[in-house]
Amino acid sequence: MSLKKLIIKCKKQDIDAQGKLYTQFSGILFSLCLKYSKNYAEAQDNLQDSFLTIFKKIEQYNHKGSFEGWMKRIVINTALQRYRKESVLDVIKEDTIAEKIVEVELHETPSLDFLLHLIQQLPDRYRLVFNLYVLDGYSHKEIAEMLNISVGTSKSNLSRARNLLKDKIEENQFKNKQTP
Numbered sequence: 750m751s752l753k754k755l756i757i758k759c760k761k762q763d764i765d766a767q768g769k770l771y772t773q774f775s776g777i778l779f780s781l782c783l784k785y786s787k788n789y790a791e792a793q794d795n796l797q798d799s800f801l802t803i804f805k806k807i808e809q810y811n812h813k814g815s816f817e818g819w820m821k822r823i824v825i826n827t828a829l830q831r832y833r834k835e836s837v838l839d840v841i842k843e844d845t846i847a848e849k850i851v852e853v854e855l856h857e858t859p860s861l862d863f864l865l866h867l868i869q870q871l872p873d874r875y876r877l878v879f880n881l882y883v884l885d886g887y888s889h890k891e892i893a894e895m896l897n898i899s900v901g902t903s904k905s906n907l908s909r910a911r912n913l914l915k916d917k918i919e920e921n922q923f924k925n926k927q928t929p
Contacts, residue, residue, distance in 0.1 A: 752816060759807050767804055774817065775800075778824050784880045785828035787869055795831065799824040825885070829895060832873055867917045875910035882907050 750758075750769070758766030779796050786792035802823050810819055868876060877896060881887040882903070887895070889903040896903070 753812065756807065756810065756812070756816060759804065762804075770803075771800055774820060777817065778820060781821055781824050782828065783865060784868065784884060785825065785877065787873070787876075791831075795824065795828050798831075799827040802827055825881075829877065832877065833897070863921070864914075867914055870917070871910050871913055875906050875913065878903050878906040879910035879914075 750766075755766050755770055755773075759770055775796065778799060779792060782792040782795040782799070783789070786795055799820075803820055806823070810816060868879065871879060874896075878892055881892045881895065882889065889900045889907075892898075892903045893900045898906075
């Protein structure tokens with residue numbers, strides 16, 4: 750069945766079509782949830798909440814633009830709403846912002862799973878800004894609007910996230926060198 754027909758059936762609240770849509774896209778959307786979640790269980794919750802929203806709002810999708818992109822936007826917004834409710838986006842204001850990108854000299858390339866694990870360990874405000882800016886390509890202005898923070902705070906949080914990741918990667922490389 751084509752994606753367009755599947756969407757049309759989902760708009761009619763066809764449970765079989767919803768199941769097929771879930772099966773087709775849950776893997777892709779779950780990987781996105783992992784980027785915005787502290788852990789696996791929270792990612793599962795975000796995925797379920799996202800699909801509830803997708804099925805509730807699928808009538809609003811007008812077959813213009815990418816359906817997958819539309820769903821990804823819902824996933825990101827669902828994750829951000831969770832954090833807004835938990836008030837984890839309290840930010841530390843600073844007058845000066847270190848914006849330069851910190852280079853890490855890699856002796857060996859860390860695995861994707863390891864990097865994802867490090868990103869999940871970042872404080873929420875840093876992880877969200879890092880993911881939105883680096884992994885999803887949003888501008889600092891867009892991030893500031895999405896998270897209700899200033900552009901400067903977005904830049905500062907990105908810089909801090911990068912520094913924390915750099916430190917963790919270097920720490921891991923040092924441990925690997927010390928292990929015989």
